[in-house]
Amino acid sequence: MTVSASGTNSLTRWILVGLVAGLGVGWAINANVAPDQAKAIAGTLSIITDVFLRLIKMIIAPLVLATLTVGIAHMGSGSAVGRTFVRTLAWFIAASVFSLGLGILMVNLLAPGVGVGLPLPDAAAASGVANKAFNLKDFIGHIFPKSIIEAMATNEVLQIVVFSLFAGVALIHMGEKAKVINDGLDAIMHMMLVITGYVMKVAPFAVFAAIASSIAVEGLGILITFGKFVGGFYLALAMLWVFLLGAGSAVLGFGEVRRLIPEIREPFLITFATASSEAAYPKLLAAMERFGVPNRIASFVLPLGYSFNLDGSMMYCAFASIFIAQAYGIDLSLGQELAMLGLLMITSKGIAGVPRASLVVIAATLPYFNIPEAGLLLILAVDHFLDMGRSATNVIGNAVATAVIAKWDAGQAPAEAQL
Template identity: 65%
Template structure:
């Protein structure tokens, strides 16, 4: 199933590129009725993408809650939970610092904003983004949900994590009395993973619609205008991938190559939809097949989506300095290091906000007298940049979970990257539900 889904997504990606480009070339008239028609066509395509993303949002909260509570209950004691939490946060802070620093160094080395040659927006122009300043009081208060149900209804991942930790620790404390609830939640995990399988069957169609709509509306020309900036950023992402996977190689050894094979489906899904949420269920399953214990993966992944968005972190320093370069603003190294530290803090309080990277950047630029209007330069290509940073976020969180699992005693028995169909008690074939989350008969999976 995983291999077929990857193939279908690739086909849909290419088909969307071809159709979007063809529509733009045949209808675009440089700003007249043709442009309005293309916007309307893109709106029709967005219906499919929006429905798919809503389906993903529908399963995220119950999936995160059930897997996390079951994982904590299986840890056995609160000391193990505290140890995993501290190690995870330590890794997240280190990875965030590396990502921000790489973005800062590469944008100064490559200088994509110098001599840009594009007309600059007026300094007073509004980029249309809600600027959010970091507020420690509000951030800490926002960590704890006023209601667990409200947190799930609004898909506040960090609040769901906090609520799940309380439930999981309480179930561990009550012991045998809580066993029926743990078994019920294990059943819920299996149900949610089966629903994930249903939802993922329409992923290629969503990918096709997202790519075709975006390219039809904006055309290849907008990419050409900022090709050097985009190329520089993607080069930075490639360097970040090399660093993350290199560190992972030092910790877990040659199995890093196998990990990439397991992750190719969620990476491609995250890249083509530019949605970390869309890739979350598949990433969880891929890590389970690789051998990361579910109690580790189900804790580290949702926490990582709030604290460990490596691709987004790199983009924050990269885009901020790019705009400064475009306006000819010369920032000293002490100023840029201060900006890095500010972004390190402010980015942690904005998780879950649409276009979070741009919102954080807009709220930080004013501290260094960089015109917010400069973001108008990159808004047109932000979707294409978001694709790359989303795929990087998937890699960063998967590597984090894998490394934490290694530090916590190693891996479970892995499953083949391509799962063969296994019969369920009802006789139906299920191809992609991890063995650790299901109750089916048959021999254990082979060791890779």
């Protein structure tokens, strides 16, 4: 699907307008309305954001199934699929290790939890976040769908990816008989992208509502109270952005990365404002194709990235876990921090790119290191503002990864689009 530059720039401008207007309206509500009324107004505003996110979720499953299956079928052989998968996984693992390592390094250097100056929740208090311990059997079993219909109904992206891998390879081996299926899935893909265009007209209103409702309840003052924690995390994110774009430049060239940045600006802003990586998936797919990444690569790498390459979310899990330990005066040894890195490498895989998913991973990690789960209560007030940054970082990481894999796969600059 081709999107004109003028149309993209217009939507970007309206998203920025919605973001600024949301800040102003949210601040005005917080400053002039009683807390109970502000919460009620925020609940009403959030209806718009909820509708937008539900419309996006409506698109995700059929879009991933159609694009990934057709993309694999167009690779021409199972060995080509295998090579692309290995390259993709290698990049994801390297980016994950760096993201977690940088998060651990920065939280130790900045020590935002030392002398935090806030009343600490009782260590026995419940955080209200599920803290089910990691179970390898359940994790592996959950990857494989028992029904593709159920997987699509619940938007289990990783399960849809697994089914699409099997379906794509099967179509490769069906020869001419696969043509009618390929044509049908290709038509579905383009239909979903057209629907995406309709849904994105709601995006500026959803951005306005998301920001206004958050500021109305919490106020801007909460960012000052948690300034050291929030500022430290965003500094770490900025360093991660520099690394990801630098790594991309090493493969693609600086000029190509400079060309990539404006292409992903719109999905970045949508994700930042809504705090949902999923919200930008259709726009990111279109952006990568505009950039020149072949559809067969973009449709293969991006769905995998949404399960295995959540760089911002992984950094947050490490940063927040050690912040909580610092707040309670718990000193973790180097060995324990390395063990945490390894555990988060596993537990963070397959988490959906939806708001607050990282809190579940943190809640599952804390008990392994005798860190009070109640510490989550410390960060709940500002988690939405941090979720905005970490989700937007996931977009950058997946965009760079997709462009790099396309360069490696084609042995040429990704500016030459292939279908």
